Amino acid sequence: MSSIAHDETVNSKAILSGPVESRDLPDWFREQQAVAWENFESIPRPTRKDQPWRFSNVDLLDLAPFKFSSELSDDDRANVLKYSRGLDEFAARLIFAGDQLIERNVVSDDLKKRGVIFQPLERAMIEHADLFRKYFMSQPAVLGSAKFAALHKALVSSGTFLFVPRGVEIEQPIEIFHWLRGEGVSVFPHLLLITDELAKVTVVEHFRSCDPRASGFACGVNDLIAGPGAKVTYVCAQNWGDKVVALQMNTTAVDHDASAMSLNLNLGSRYSRFESLSRLVGEGARSDLLAVAVATNEQEFDARTLQDHISPHTASDLLYKNALDDRARCTFGGLIRVEPHAHFTDAYQKVRNLLLSDDSEANSMPGLEILADNVRCTHGATSGQINEEEMFYLRSRGIPVPVAQRLIVTGFLNEVVRRLDQPTIADYLNQLIDRKFAHSQ
Amino acid sequence: MKTGTKAVDIDRNKGDFAYPEVHVRDAGRGLSEKTIHYISDVKEDPDWVREFRLRGLKTFLEKPLPTHWASKDLEAIDFDKIRYYLAPGTGAKRSWEEVPEDIKRTFERLGIPEQERKFLAGVEAQFDSEAVYSNIKKAVGEQGVVFVGSTEGLKHHPEIFRKWFGKVIPIGDNKFSALNSAVFSGGSFIYVPPGVKVKHPLQAYFRINAESFGQFERTLIIADEGSEVTYMEGCTAPKFETVALHSAVVELVALKGAKLQYITVQNWSSNVFNLVTKRGLAHEDAEIKWIDCNIGSRLTMKYPGVVLKGRKSRGEVLSIALANNGQHQDTGAKMIHAADETTSNIISKSISIGTGRATYRGLVHVPKHLKHCKNNTECDALLINSTSRTDTYPAITVRGTGNSVQHEASVSQVSAEQIFYMQQRGLSKAQAMSLSVNGFVNDLVRQFPMEYSVELKRLIELEMEGSVG
Numbered sequence: 001m002s003s004i005a006h007d008e009t010v011n012s013k014a015i016l017s018g019p020v021e022s023r024d025l026p027d028w029f030r031e032q033q034a035v036a037w038e039n040f041e042s043i044p045r046p047t048r049k050d051q052p053w054r055f056s057n058v059d060l061l062d063l064a065p066f067k068f069s070s071e072l073s074d075d076d077r078a079n080v081l082k083y084s085r086g087l088d089e090f091a092a093r094l095i096f097a098g099d100q101l102i103e104r105n106v107v108s109d110d111l112k113k114r115g116v117i118f119q120p121l122e123r124a125m126i127e128h129a130d131l132f133r134k135y136f137m138s139q140p141a142v143l144g145s146a147k148f149a150a151l152h153k154a155l156v157s158s159g160t161f162l163f164v165p166r167g168v169e170i171e172q173p174i175e176i177f178h179w180l181r182g183e184g185v186s187v188f189p190h191l192l193l194i195t196d197e198l199a200k201v202t203v204v205e206h207f208r209s210c211d212p213r214a215s216g217f218a219c220g221v222n223d224l225i226a227g228p229g230a231k232v233t234y235v236c237a238q239n240w241g242d243k244v245v246a247l248q249m250n251t252t253a254v255d256h257d258a259s260a261m262s263l264n265l266n267l268g269s270r271y272s273r274f275e276s277l278s279r280l281v282g283e284g285a286r287s288d289l290l291a292v293a294v295a296t297n298e299q300e301f302d303a304r305t306l307q308d309h310i311s312p313h314t315a316s317d318l319l320y321k322n323a324l325d326d327r328a329r330c331t332f333g334g335l336i337r338v339e340p341h342a343h344f345t346d347a348y349q350k351v352r353n354l355l356l357s358d359d360s361e362a363n364s365m366p367g368l369e370i371l372a373d374n375v376r377c378t379h380g381a382t383s384g385q386i387n388e389e390e391m392f393y394l395r396s397r398g399i400p401v402p403v404a405q406r407l408i409v410t411g412f413l414n415e416v417v418r419r420l421d422q423p424t425i426a427d428y429l430n431q432l433i434d435r436k437f438a439h440s441q
Numbered sequence: 442m443k444t445g446t447k448a449v450d451i452d453r454n455k456g457d458f459a460y461p462e463v464h465v466r467d468a469g470r471g472l473s474e475k476t477i478h479y480i481s482d483v484k485e486d487p488d489w490v491r492e493f494r495l496r497g498l499k500t501f502l503e504k505p506l507p508t509h510w511a512s513k514d515l516e517a518i519d520f521d522k523i524r525y526y527l528a529p530g531t532g533a534k535r536s537w538e539e540v541p542e543d544i545k546r547t548f549e550r551l552g553i554p555e556q557e558r559k560f561l562a563g564v565e566a567q568f569d570s571e572a573v574y575s576n577i578k579k580a581v582g583e584q585g586v587v588f589v590g591s592t593e594g595l596k597h598h599p600e601i602f603r604k605w606f607g608k609v610i611p612i613g614d615n616k617f618s619a620l621n622s623a624v625f626s627g628g629s630f631i632y633v634p635p636g637v638k639v640k641h642p643l644q645a646y647f648r649i650n651a652e653s654f655g656q657f658e659r660t661l662i663i664a665d666e667g668s669e670v671t672y673m674e675g676c677t678a679p680k681f682e683t684v685a686l687h688s689a690v691v692e693l694v695a696l697k698g699a700k701l702q703y704i705t706v707q708n709w710s711s712n713v714f715n716l717v718t719k720r721g722l723a724h725e726d727a728e729i730k731w732i733d734c735n736i737g738s739r740l741t742m743k744y745p746g747v748v749l750k751g752r753k754s755r756g757e758v759l760s761i762a763l764a765n766n767g768q769h770q771d772t773g774a775k776m777i778h779a780a781d782e783t784t785s786n787i788i789s790k791s792i793s794i795g796t797g798r799a800t801y802r803g804l805v806h807v808p809k810h811l812k813h814c815k816n817n818t819e820c821d822a823l824l825i826n827s828t829s830r831t832d833t834y835p836a837i838t839v840r841g842t843g844n845s846v847q848h849e850a851s852v853s854q855v856s857a858e859q860i861f862y863m864q865q866r867g868l869s870k871a872q873a874m875s876l877s878v879n880g881f882v883n884d885l886v887r888q889f890p891m892e893y894s895v896e897l898k899r900l901i902e903l904e905m906e907g908s909v910g
Binding site for chain 1: 510822824825826829830832835840841844850852
């Protein structure tokens with residue numbers, strides 16, 4: 001893939017020099033960005049002593065070396081396009097590299113006629129300002145990254161806006177690609193997804209690097225809004241290059257009788273922190289939070305979640321599984337919070353770590369804060385290694401150790417992927433997992 | 442013991458009384474180097490103890506309050522208004538006859554029965570900060586067991602206690618262990634010689650009986666190779682109007698093959714801040730077990746821990762917390778695995794009543810290159826009212842492939858069906874609730890010594906009174 005990572009970007013600005021002027025963004029948005037930049041500068045850098053950053057390698061969050069992406073050439077664009085292959089079938093597609101739109105496959109005329117809006121963020125700011133202003137980063141980042149959410153808000157220049165109107169069901173998934181291109185470059189991906197009553201949609205996001213050995217910085221935010229009775233599925237396949245530092249902050253709001261499911265597959269990057277806030281705002285809301293990580297070498301994955309039950313009769317279910325090899329570290333900090341009056345909550349949280357080497361490390365902090373009664377909340381965290389008996393069984397049937405190990409780990413992770421209940425996406429994710437194993441052996 | 446139906450009929454104000462204070466020695470309010478020198482002078486501390494206290498004071502003043510993770514309620518403590526040392530001016534008493542009359546009356550109202558005193562091997566009753574009454578049954582003394590107050594221990598047995606004093610919990614462990622290191626007085630120092638199995642539990646009663654008075658006991662128990670000992674502490678305190686602070690440090694050392702069990706029933710009155718550091722060090726094949734029960738106080742922060750230093754050592758924490766109106770029981774456990782084949786077990790049950798808040802905070806650490814370490818953690822919480830609150834914040838670190846750790850927690854309420862079933866059979870709703878709650882903690886309570894489990898069940902019934910209606 002290195003063929004598309006040729007000439008070095010020259011003369012781009014460092015991101016710490018602040019928002020870039022002279023972009024075609026509306027004035028009100030630029031004012032908002034200026035305020036966000038002030039916030040970013042005034043909020044202190046996190047330290048490991050801050051509870052939301054406990055166990056996290058905050059030293060890696062030095063942003064001084066990172067710069068904005070420079071303008072891509074036509075060759076670059078063609079190359080990125082060539083490698084942007086994900087699912088075989090999709091309803092629509094947007095491809096970004098260095099926060100620049102490379103290609104746009106719009107939704108069918110039929111969907112367009114029924115009111116589906118699928119367009120770059122900067123156009124939505126102008127054409128759908130009301131919706132945009134109502135939902136764009138409307139929730140404060142409460143899981144520790146307020147500073148980096150402010151940075152994103154100050155520097156975001158493009159992204160995806162998707163609106164699915166009342167009763168519209170989009171059968172095929174919608175795909176979004178974000179590429180990092182060049183050494184030391186940063187991107188600020190954004191997805192603003194709004195579904196109206198009874199709408200249904202699946203979005204698959206791909207995070208990739210053109211040069212797997214180039215350093216880079218990704219700071220993304222997603223706002224996912226599931227309207228009453230809507231059904232939203234969001235899948236993220238994170239496969240940044242080995243030296244990338246990545247932060248992703250997702251907020252999901254689930255209205256009454258709606259259900260949201262998210263799955264995060266973490267394979268790439270040097271350090272990746274993923275914050276997921278799931279707010280169950282209406283009665284009968286349900287949220288499923290899934291994640292799979294395969295961590296090797298020096299990789300560090302840090303996941304922080306909050307299942308916030310605001311209304312009664314809501315349900316949430318979290319399942320995170322990590323397979324760790326070499327000197328990899330995984331941290332999970334999760335909280336189920338049942339607000340006062342959110343009675344009849346049913347919440348579940350489960351983290352399982354599979355340690356494959358003596359130097360790998362798993363930190364788990366599953367938490368509960370219950371301020372209502374008549375609830376059922378449980379959580380479990382386990383850390384262990386491959387069962388000797390399972391291994392013996394496979395070996396006695398002539399399967400060599402590395403293959404047996406791989407089979408067991410894939411089986412362990414597949415439990416999460418299967419929960420998506422979307423076989424084509426599951427197959428695709430399993431392929432990515434297999435490829436990572438093939439790579440590391 | 443009263444029968445089941447009558448047990449509910451207990452005078453709720455039993456601990457609510459105070460006799461006139463006749464304190465001969467009083468270090469005054471507030472904390473400075475002067476206070477430390479005053480305490481050291483009164484106690485005739487050896488120079489190294491005075492040094493230790495001064496280092497404690499320095500660390501205490503330097504460290505910030507841990508409010509970045511702990512309750513903001515800590516800020517309500519006014520350290521300048523607290524009396525740090527107070528003693529009735531009498532030395533440790535040997536016989537019951539010598540104990541002052543009004544102190545005896547206090548104990549009587551608390552209902553410590555005569556026969557219980559005889560049954561238990563030794564009673565060290567702490568009235569305010571100095572041991573007033575201390576008596577070890579002859580048999581225990583003959584076995585070579587040393588059971589003395591902290592001042593006496595450091596003065597007369599430095600060869601035994603100095604080696605471990607402040608080693609399991611260093612001065613700078615946290616702000617409150619530093620405070621204790623500066624102003625400690627009272628508490629027990631126990632040494633059990635090799636191979637000695639102390640049959641009866643050693644017991645101490647603690648009381649606070651002066652307004653705004655903080656109690657800073659220091660306890661160090663050393664169980665030498667192959668010995669066995671159980672220590673029990675229980676406390677009730679009269680109610681006062683201003684804030685009282687209790688900040689103890691308890692260090693346990695179990696040498697090779699020793700078994701050490703430490704039992705606490707904490708029932709301070711609801712204005713007490715109870716900020717306690719407790720930790721044990723388990724050598725090869727040794728076992729340390731904390732049984733911790735928290736019913737009283739305004740805010741309790743206590744996380745008994747075991748450092749599993751020797752191969753095949755074992756640590757256990759059994760914890761029951763009951764948080765009623767206005768109370769916050771912030772309890773938990775720490776298990777630090779530092780050798781192969783070590784195992785630990787944490788079982789925590791909490792009940793939140795009214796506006797009470799129960800928190801479990803746990804730490805399990807298994808560093809790399811250890812083999813066959815196991816930890817099991819279970820936390821169950823029961824919520825009684827719609828305003829009750831419970832939290833769970835465990836932190837688990839595991840490195841390497843040879844170990845297994847599991848953690849489970851659940852939150853639930855008393856099942857309506859159970860209550861309905863019992864009401865069908867003629868029990869009142871309150872009785873049914875009380876029975877249900879006792880059932881929830883029963884498998885833990887059963888592990889307590891008999892007289893404590895009876896006391897505990899009674900306390901739970903008392904706390905449940907009027908919470909349902």
